[in-house]
Amino acid sequence: xxxxxxxxxxxxxxxxxxxxxxxxxxxxxxxxxxxxxxxxxxxxxxxxxxxxxxxxxxxxxxxxxxxxxxxxxxxxxxxxxxxxxxxxxxxxxxxxxxxxxxxxxxxxxxxxxxxxxxxxxxxxxxxxxxxxxxxxxxxxxxxxxxxxxxxxxxxxxxxxxxxxxxxxxxxxxxxxxxxxxxxxxxxxxxxxxxxxxxxxxxxxxxxxxxxxxxxxxxxxxxxxx
Numbered sequence: 001x002x003x004x005x006x007x008x009x010x011x012x013x014x015x016x017x018x019x020x021x022x023x024x025x026x027x028x029x030x031x032x033x034x035x036x037x038x039x040x041x042x043x044x045x046x047x048x049x050x051x052x053x054x055x056x057x058x059x060x061x062x063x064x065x066x067x068x069x070x071x072x073x074x075x076x077x078x079x080x081x082x083x084x085x086x087x088x089x090x091x092x093x094x095x096x097x098x099x100x101x102x103x104x105x106x107x108x109x110x111x112x113x114x115x116x117x118x119x120x121x122x123x124x125x126x127x128x129x130x131x132x133x134x135x136x137x138x139x140x141x142x143x144x145x146x147x148x149x150x151x152x153x154x155x156x157x158x159x160x161x162x163x164x165x166x167x168x169x170x171x172x173x174x175x176x177x178x179x180x181x182x183x184x185x186x187x188x189x190x191x192x193x194x195x196x197x198x199x200x201x202x203x204x205x206x207x208x209x210x211x212x213x214x215x216x217x218x219x220x221x222x223x224x225x
Contacts, residue, residue, distance in 0.1 A: 017054045020044045022100075025065050029103030030174040033062065033111060062115070066108070069101045070122045077130035081137060092184055099176030106165075106173050109158050124154050160187070 023044035027035040037058055041048040055061040076098065080088045095102075108119040127150045134140040143149040161183050165171060170182060200206075 016044075016046060016050060020046060020051055020054060021061070021064050021068055024061050025069060025104050026100045028062070028065060029100045029107060029176050032107055065104065066115075066119055066122065069104050069108075070119075070126055072098070072101045073105070073123065074126040074130060077126075078133055081130060081134045081139060092188065095180045095184065096177040099178075099180055101176070102180050103173040103176030105158065106162060106176075106179070110162060120154065120158070123158070124150050127154050 020040065024035075024040045027040050027043050031039070037048045037051050040061070041051055044051075051061065055064065080091060083091070105119075105123075108116050110116075128146075131140065131146070131150060131153075135142050164183055164186060165179065168182070170179065173179065
């Protein structure tokens with residue numbers, strides 16, 4: 001009887017921890033990382049003391065939020081890669097549930113500092129995994145320097161979204177779902193066309209770069225090994 005009660009209490013404890021973490025992601029995405037512990041507690045329906053019990057500090061809570069948002073991004077990317085095109089494109093309409101994670105990501109990157117940089121490095125690390133999955137599935141061509149391509153794709157993707165939103169005056173990240181729809185509606189076709197058909201009609205620029213910068217090319221080739 002005691003052991004069953006202990007298991008039940010442990011499960012409730014884990015559920016409370018996850019609820020606090022998810023509430024923190026929502027609050028940080030909506031109002032920024034200055035959101036107070038009391039605000040997060042109210043969102044989660046728990047006491048501020050319980051947050052201290054589980055995480056010790058708001059900094060530790062944010063670290064767990066970072067890890068969870070990165071996990072969600074990786075899961076979304078890998079799952080989408082494994083879907084047929086019709087299902088993957090159809091999933092765009094279902095991204096509202098990813099709203100808080102999207103807002104959280106944009107805030108982390110815009111905030112900068114070491115925490116923001118660490119978050120971007122985490123995104124690049126995760127991109128390494130889902131890009132390898134895409135290459136193995138035959139969906140994406142391999143690169144002569146995979147690390148350089150990963151960094152470029154991640155930074156251009158997130159930076160591009162921030163600039164798109166800034167251009168349209170949408171700098172309020174409180175409604176992540178609306179932001180996803182806005183960015184998706186304005187960029188999906190252009191991105192898919194660019195990634196599918198390419199941009200340049202000639203290989204001469206790449207060939208000239210290889211000729212004129214052999215040291216850099218060799219560096220790229222070594223980095224990919």
